Amino acid sequence: MRDRFGLDAADIRILSAVQTYGQLSKSKLAEIVNLSPTPCYERLNRLRAAGYIRGYHADIALEKVADITSVIVTVSLVRHRKSDFDRFEAHVGNMDEIIECHATGGGMDYVMTVVTPSLAAFQEVMENLLNADLSIDRYVTYIVTRQVKKSVPNLSNIAAARGR
Numbered sequence: 001m002r003d004r005f006g007l008d009a010a011d012i013r014i015l016s017a018v019q020t021y022g023q024l025s026k027s028k029l030a031e032i033v034n035l036s037p038t039p040c041y042e043r044l045n046r047l048r049a050a051g052y053i054r055g056y057h058a059d060i061a062l063e064k065v066a067d068i069t070s071v072i073v074t075v076s077l078v079r080h081r082k083s084d085f086d087r088f089e090a091h092v093g094n095m096d097e098i099i100e101c102h103a104t105g106g107g108m109d110y111v112m113t114v115v116t117p118s119l120a121a122f123q124e125v126m127e128n129l130l131n132a133d134l135s136i137d138r139y140v141t142y143i144v145t146r147q148v149k150k151s152v153p154n155l156s157n158i159a160a161a162r163g164r
Helices: 009-021 026-033 037-049 082-093 119-131 155-162
Strands: 069-077 098-103 110-116 136-143
Touching: 009 026, 009 037, 009 155, 026 037, 069 082, 069 119, 082 098, 082 110, 110 119, 119 136
Parallel strands: none
Antiparallel strands: 069 110, 069 136, 098 110
16 A cells, blocks of 8 residues: 555665665565565665655764764854855855754754864864854854764654554
């Protein structure tokens, strides 16, 4: 049975498998989702073409590559006009050190994750933001001391809840 997004249980199993394991051979994917290889791969290609899969990424252990400083930053803008949000988001989109930026409702306008080689480099990033005339009213920083949890959403649970 397909839901209103055009996905059925087999599609959800395929999406869950590639979310968990990344790119898989045709036979391995078919084995995991319990379909024969050709129909399974046709479904995968349809899901890719429809934009359900944005890409495949490795989860790199950055702390093994180099010493890093990871900081969560909340940002509030002075004004809340579309042009202010657009300017801020365009600037942030071009900064490699900012690896995540979420627009939020409530007390703060954005929550960002910034990764730099040092605290001094982080401070340079923040000075760059403040000097860029982005209408930043205030920001609050939270130094990450260790990552407690990082996971991906359980697609089966989300799809089941959506179908209710």
